[in-house]
Amino acid sequence: MLSSNMKQAIFFTLLASSLVTGQFPVDTFITPANEIFDGFVSFSIEFSSFPDFAGNNSHPNTFSDNLLENIRHISGTKPYIRVGGNTQDYALYNASLPYALNGTFDPKRSLDYPTTIYIGPSYFESYNTWKDVKFSHGFNLGLGANTSAGWQTLLDTVPLACKALGGGKFYLWGYGNEPDLFSTAVQGPVRPPSWNESTYVWQWKNGTRTIHALLQQHCPDLVHESRYGYMAPSHGGVGNRLKAHVSWAAGLNSDRNVKLFSTHNYISGAATPGVTLQGTLLNHTVTARSVDAQAAEYARIRSLDPAAPPAIFGETNSLYNQGRPGLSNTFGAALWVVDFNLYAANKGFKRVHMHQGTNYRYASWQPIDTNITTAGTKPPYYGNIATAAALGKHDHVEVVNIPLTYHREAAYAIYHSGILSRIMVLNMRGHNTTVGGEGLVPLPGPPKRGSVEYVFQLGGVAFGKRVVRVQRLVANGSDAITGISWDGWSYNYELDQGRPVRLGNVTTGEEMEVDAQGRVKVRVEDSSAALLVF
Ligand SMILES: *[C@@H]1O[C@H](CO)[C@@H](O)[C@H](O)[C@H]1NC(C)=O
Ligand SMILES: *[C@@H]1O[C@H](CO)[C@@H](O)[C@H](O)[C@H]1NC(C)=O
Ligand SMILES: *[C@@H]1O[C@H](CO)[C@@H](O)[C@H](O)[C@H]1NC(C)=O
Ligand SMILES: *[C@@H]1O[C@H](CO)[C@@H](O)[C@H](O)[C@H]1NC(C)=O
Ligand SMILES: *[C@@H]1O[C@H](CO)[C@@H](O)[C@H](O)[C@H]1NC(C)=O
């Protein structure tokens, strides 16, 4: 199922050298075999940042909700929210804490999030503030199966979490974040070096059976088979010592309660030598290889267990360790978001939860003002919006990668019930708005910006003289951190708190025709994307 369903033979001609033009075949009809789930564009929120993102009963975060509503407006479904991350495995419960979260930073472990955490009863108010959102709550396995305070936290918080997620808000449970890294985590190991898949599976089953028993006692409506289950194993990657397929073979799902196979992915690291915007994020080959390795691990599980549940990215973003400034927070990262998400859909991943946290460099938005970052809509959010627009509002959506010629470009055909509905084209050639791309000194005079014309040859049934609408994801350059728009809309905080605002300075309403030979042409500026809507 994950083996690619690319049906195109590679067939293209290069017509010019300066303005590279390819002619790429695209089937207009396919047999649906690889449909994504609703809410494909979804989010994961760092456990310790959830109160910032969602607010509480008296102070709901309406800015965040506006951004989630925009996605519902485009895709028909509110994003699904997974609450978890490294900090879920540090969180202990303190019943007398008068506020949501008491987090203490230890700069030796992380500069970006607290590593000593107590949550109080009001933490769970954050599950009340967004209408029509389904949530996954992540329980603590790191300390939970290691210390008595951790185990007590599980006993204390299952009743609170299940009451908070009643009334249709329950998505799935999580138990442990990235257990493959428990014995090696750079933020401090929580397991001895002997930690392996067998000990993980034993502890996981011991804990999930306890969760089940507590639900039976406190929230009996959430133990029905259709309203009970987990996303797991939530590994940090495919290259770590513990392997998801080994955990599977060791019986991770022998209770048949894993409803979604969840894996985490980062295409590289914030401090990894050699990482650049052009060479890493704006490079389709790098993104595709990263997703392919995940798809191969999932294929191993499917071959062991053909009844294994569907796969999702339960936590993902560009560069681990919360992203790198100048890369993860630029317009280039918005283009990367579109490439990563559509490629994941093409490889059979059913839903993608992009990870967010307060002050994180790769965040789609900053939910509150802090002394590090002011509240605002960040460039990656525009990638979330463009992805949602590419998929459209339909019950049967499938994505097929169209192989192009160069690392710095990508294209996808999107089908609704097997009929070609859209083509997304990404021209990821970098274009700097400032000298050296450093965001400091503007270029002298109007910068010369390249563009590429793409020709798609529609195969199957002729489209006739069909009008195609064009919507664009644009900014002044790949290094831009503001001034981004999707089809003429801005979602910036300072305009209307994240609600869509029509910009007067961006061309919209472009149309073109499919020619008599079934070809459609589109010119795409360097560092921009165009969506053809049939
Ligand atoms: C729990 O919260 C109370 C009230 O703030 C505080 O006095 C106590 O020290 C906290 N306990 C821990 C272990 O942090
Ligand atoms: C609710 O949020 C506000 C604003 O962050 C905060 O001041 C207040 O203490 C919170 N209430 C509770 C019960 O945590
Ligand atoms: C918050 O946690 C720190 C570190 O454990 C602790 O010293 C402090 O007393 C806690 N504060 C409250 C109000 O619980
Ligand atoms: C296993 O579950 C029991 C309760 O059933 C609990 O006391 C124990 O701490 C758990 N052990 C681990 C390692 O999770
Ligand atoms: C708990 O974590 C500590 C720190 O890594 C480790 O030394 C200890 O063996 C762990 N205990 C269990 C039961 O895994």
Ligand SMILES: *[C@@H]1O[C@H](CO)[C@@H](O)[C@H](O)[C@H]1NC(C)=O
């Ligand atoms: C994990 O380690 C235990 C103890 O050494 C061993 O019995 C078991 O086979 C190991 N499991 C795996 C999957 O390697």
Ligand SMILES: *[C@@H]1O[C@H](CO)[C@@H](O)[C@H](O)[C@H]1NC(C)=O
């Ligand atoms: C893109 O990545 C591939 C694979 O790592 C590499 O060979 C190629 O040089 C990169 N291209 C650019 C433009 O950085």
Ligand SMILES: *[C@@H]1O[C@H](CO)[C@@H](O)[C@H](O)[C@H]1NC(C)=O
């Ligand atoms: C920034 O805010 C944090 C959390 O409120 C606080 O602990 C820290 O001291 C502040 N830093 C500066 C430089 O003001």
Ligand SMILES: *[C@@H]1O[C@H](CO)[C@@H](O)[C@H](O)[C@H]1NC(C)=O
């Ligand atoms: C943009 O700036 C970056 C960072 O200085 C540089 O590496 C890159 O080559 C520049 N890209 C273009 C297309 O000029």
Ligand SMILES: *[C@@H]1O[C@H](CO)[C@@H](O)[C@H](O)[C@H]1NC(C)=O
């Ligand atoms: C983008 O470029 C236009 C025209 O050169 C300029 O007016 C505008 O201020 C730029 N936007 C940003 C965010 O730099």
Ligand SMILES: *[C@@H]1O[C@H](CO)[C@@H](O)[C@H](O)[C@H]1NC(C)=O
């Ligand atoms: C269009 O207007 C917005 C909002 O004022 C600005 O940020 C952006 O840079 C402008 N874009 C261009 C191309 O001038």
